[in-house]
Amino acid sequence: MLHFDVLIVGSGLAGMTLALHLAEHRKVGLITKKNLLEGSSTYAQGGIAAVLDDQDSVEAHIQDTLVAGAGLCNPQTTRFIVEHSRAAIDWLIELGVPFTRDGDDSDGVSYQGFHLTREGGHSHRRIIHAADATGEAVTTTLGRKVCAHPNITVLEDHIAIDLITSAKLGETGKRCYGVYALDKLLDEVETITAHHTILASGGAGKVYLYTTNPDTATGDGIAMGWRAGCRVSNMEFIQFHPTCLYHPHAKSFLITEAVRGEGGILRLPDGTRFMPEHDPRGELAPRDVVARAIDFEMKKHGLDCVYLDISYKPASFIQEHFPNIYAHCLDLGIDITQEPIPVVPAVHFTCGGLVTDLNGQTDVENLFAVGEVACTGLHGANRLASNSLLECMVIGRAAAENILKTELASIPPIPDWDDSKVTDPDEEVVLSHNWDELRRSMWDYVGIVRTSKRLERAQRRIDLLKEEINEYYQHFHVSNDLIELRNLVDTAELIVRSATLRRESRGLHYSRDYPDMLGEAVDTVLTPANY
Structure with a gap:
């Protein structure tokens, strides 16, 4: 049996933000299904939305979020997260995240010398990024801090099976005491107890056949929280990213929103541009509008894909702004400086999840949920591009501050996992x-x-x-x-x-x-x- 003051399930940006904010005062355990950096946060390309430029404003960012969310965003949540956006970015800069520096094409829009880009649904350039691999830059930087901290224990190759709750122990009330988790390398179930447990396990993209998500996105935290007695909200709102690379040898490779933000045009195979017929904002319309437009055109014309064209831009611009996309496509025989990119919509983000407050608290005492697994009300009926990583950090920090103010609750005796009545499967x-x-x-x-x-x-x-x-x-x-x-x-x-x-x-x-x-x-x- 393992015991921690705080147990975090999931090692993405939400989980690592919590761990680093808690570790000075608490003994933290962090379990992850594969390795520390394997998760949706690492694969995020575009960037993080925040009010950074003096010409931008909190009110404008809030309004853009509310418009994208189709009237369903929680205004209090939206304001709280947007108002704390600059502090979240400053924290990442302080930690040493290598965001892309300002260049000649910035139109004078930057923050502390860092380039800001624009994505669909945003009225200003407010996306701070690390080229087209922001998630990798952020999680790699935080991962080094997590691994170096003496108060954080990382348990890789561990998958949580279920939460240990008062109901499972025959007690009254709704409390959480930790998790049962499978150590995949030893093939043994461990009992891991904690005074506070945080679900930061990401979304559920793998519930669909085609997704931009990694294989780890199987809805674990949502399902465990539901079985433990948590309400879920707005699970019908599954975001399909409009532009996933269409190629037989490309698995779940996302073409970032920023390609359209920097001028990418969606075309039919004959070169016809079609987005203005669907929305006056064209390629900069919110993701749901663009995804439905692509789906409509594909069905109307019997197409396997449509094409995203940024080849009219200078090759140096494309290689500087989208080096990873350029290199990956080139490996597949697609030179995006000379030809358009074949794309299709694919499941990208789970807007709903476990109901929480602004501190990440769920309906179960001592159980928190942060990041894509949770539903704070920020995303409403459609997430605005690059708001997800921001939510991870702002709510993660708020949850950590709340936990540090709370006394460590007593934990009753917890029985070990009982598998005495089961056998090995005869066929899988x-x-x-x-x-x-x-x-x-x-x-x-x-x-x-x-x-x-x-x-x-x-x-x-x-x-x-x-x-x-x-x-x-x-x-x-x-x-x-x-x-x-x-x-x-x-x-x-x-x-x-x-x-x-x-x-x-x-x-x-x-x-x-x-x-x-x-x-x-x-x-x-x-x-x-x-x-």
């Missing part, structure tokens, strides 16, 4: 089959455009799959694939149930049966039946 084909069927069903029936009939079909398949998966879970030893599949099917059900309840089209949720947006914006909130 059921896992791979159910994994594929679930993700394909979600893609086919709960995608960019939805109907009531499609949602009903998805729910029927999920019901059958959930029954099979739970039966498998009850009879066989846990494995990484089984744990992830169990979490995926729970998360898929939450998405479908939420989408079924929303009888309108708003933001990322578009229904052919309910194409109009209602006058009142209301959150979709699900509460576990057994609480």
Whole structure:
């Protein structure tokens, strides 16, 4: 049995922000499914939105966020996060994150000598970035700090199975005491207790067939929190990034929003530009608008993809601003300085999640959720580009400050994981089959455009799959694939149930049966039946 003052599940920007803000005063454990830097934060390309330039304003950033969120953003949350944006960036600069320096093309818009770019939905240049690999630059810098801190213990190759709660111990109330986690290298389940537990495990992109997310994004924290008694909100709002590289040898490679922000044009195969016909903002419209426009054009013309063209810009500009995209595409035989990039929409971000307050507190005492796993109300019905990393830092710091003000609660005796009544699986084909069927069903029936009939079909398949998966879970030893599949099917059900309840089209949720947006914006909130 392991014990920490604070246990953090997930090692992305949210998890590492918490760890570094807590470690001076608390013994921190941080568990991660693979290695420390393997997660969605590392793969973030575009940058971090913040009010940094004197010509920009908090009110403008708030307004842009509210417009993108289609009336569903929480105004208090939005203001809190935007007002703390500059402090978050200053903290990263102080830690030594190598953001891109100002250049000749900045139009005089910079912050402390760092270049600011613009992305879809933003009315100003306010995105601070490290070329086109911001996430990697940020997480690598923070990762070095985390590994060097004596009060932080990093447990790699550990996947949380379930939260240890008062309900599991037969107690009254709703409290969390840690997690049971599988050490994948030793193939042993460990009991890890903590006075405070934070879910910072990211989103659920892998519930869909095509996604820009890494393989770790399997909705673990959302599913565990739901099973522990937490409410979830707005799970129907799944953001499809408009521009994922379309190539048989490119897996989940994102073409950052900043390509369009710096002048990239979306074209049909014959070179025709189509975005102005869908929205007056053209390529700078919010992601949901652009994704639906691409989906419409692909279906209308029977296309496998459309094309994002920035080749009219000087080659030196492209190589300087998008060095990683340029190099990756060139490896695949695509010279983006000479030809357009084939792109398709793919699942990118989970806007909903576990309901929390501005301190990251969930409905379960001593359990917090920060980052993509949580629903603070910032993103509403559609996340504004580059607001996600900002949310990780601002809410992460607020959660840390709240935890440091709280006394360490007592922990009752915790039983070890009991697997005495299960056996090794006789065959694992059921896992791979159910994994594929679930993700394909979600893609086919709960995608960019939805109907009531499609949602009903998805729910029927999920019901059958959930029954099979739970039966498998009850009879066989846990494995990484089984744990992830169990979490995926729970998360898929939450998405479908939420989408079924929303009888309108708003933001990322578009229904052919309910194409109009209602006058009142209301959150979709699900509460576990057994609480």
